[in-house]
Amino acid sequence: MFNLILFGPPGSGKGTQSEQLIARYGLKHLSTGDLLRSEISRQTALGLEAKKFMDKGQLVPDEVVIGMISSALDEHPDARGFLFDGFPRTSAQAEALDKLLELKNTSISVMLALDVSEEELVKRLLKRGETSGRSDDNNEQVIRARIVEYHNKTAAVADYYKQFDKVVMVPGEGSIAHIFDSLCKEIDPRMAEA
Ligand code: B4P
Numbered sequence: 001m002f003n004l005i006l007f008g009p010p011g012s013g014k015g016t017q018s019e020q021l022i023a024r025y026g027l028k029h030l031s032t033g034d035l036l037r038s039e040i041s042r043q044t045a046l047g048l049e050a051k052k053f054m055d056k057g058q059l060v061p062d063e064v065v066i067g068m069i070s071s072a073l074d075e076h077p078d079a080r081g082f083l084f085d086g087f088p089r090t091s092a093q094a095e096a097l098d099k100l101l102e103l104k105n106t107s108i109s110v111m112l113a114l115d116v117s118e119e120e121l122v123k124r125l126l127k128r129g130e131t132s133g134r135s136d137d138n139n140e141q142v143i144r145a146r147i148v149e150y151h152n153k154t155a156a157v158a159d160y161y162k163q164f165d166k167v168v169m170v171p172g173e174g175s176i177a178h179i180f181d182s183l184c185k186e187i188d189p190r191m192a193e194a
Contacts, residue, residue: 001106002027002081002194004187005088007158008114010146011121011128012172013179017114018085020180025187028076031085032065035072037134055135057145059089059153066096073100081109090153094160110190111161112183114172118147 004027006014015031022029036054039047046068050060069087076082088094101107122143129137136142161167170182 001079001104002109002191003084003101003106004081005084005108005111005161006114006183007111007167008172009116009118009121009150009154010143011125012114012116013176014085014114016176017180017183018083020176021183021187022083024184025081025083025191027081027083028079029083029085030069030072030087032060032068032087032089033085035068036060036065039068055142057136057142057149059149062090062092062096065089066093069097070100073104088157091156091160094157108161108164108166109194110186111158111167112186113158113167113169114179115169116172120173121147 002025004021006018006021008014015033018029018031021027036047036050040051040054041047046064050064053060065087069084073082084097088097098107122140125137125143125146126140128134129139129143132138136146158167168186170179170186172179
């Protein structure tokens with residue numbers, strides 16, 4: 001199995017690049033943001049709870065997202081690998097993910113971390129907010145709160161994987177096609193090895 005984490009701050013291009021990466025590599029896409037938004041649109045109890053946090057730019061509690069990922073992994077026993085997009089976002093989520101994968105006799109192959117400046121992140125998210133209908137995208141204060149959450153809780157996840165030598169930084173500014181090429185250059189040799 002080949003399991004990839006696409007990492008980076010909000011607006012760094014994780015969702016955008018994931019769509020193309022799953023098409024090229026046939027990995028199963030697991031985006032906690034998409035899973036949470038689907039719960040919200042179906043107005044489930046989990047979705048209503050998660051919305052309170054997301055609307056403020058805060059992370060949803062670990063136990064909620066870990067439970068969601070655990071069920072999603074079980075739903076795809078035959079996957080050739082997973083692309084984790086927006087997960088793990090805390091060290092507790094990273095440790096939980098390692099344990100879940102261990103139960104399946106597999107592990108994270110690599111974390112590709114997109115590097116984008118804060119001003120570019122805010123610009124992209126405000127632009128998406130004009131059309132996405134996402135309540136967390138159309139308010140600059142909420143966007144800045146998401147970036148603060150990233151620095152306080154999520155950036156440490158890269159340190160967690162660095163101790164296993166699994167992190168590769170990839171420049172995340174420039175054209176979407178160029179960034180996609182840079183990601184593929186990192187994935188191709190590792191996938192061939194796996
Ligand atoms: P997510 O859905 O994960 O969204 P995101 O990080 O904000 O955006 P992403 O990085 O995927 O967007 P992209 O750059 O592709 O999270 C939303 C919320 O859900 C979180 O704030 C949190 O509350 C909650 N949540 C999710 N996972 C969680 C977890 N594990 N634990 C706790 N809470 C969790 O796109 C941004 C824009 O940039 C797009 O408009 C795109 O077109 C544009 N763009 C992309 N690449 C570009 C480029 N190269 N140049 C110019 N524009 C570009």
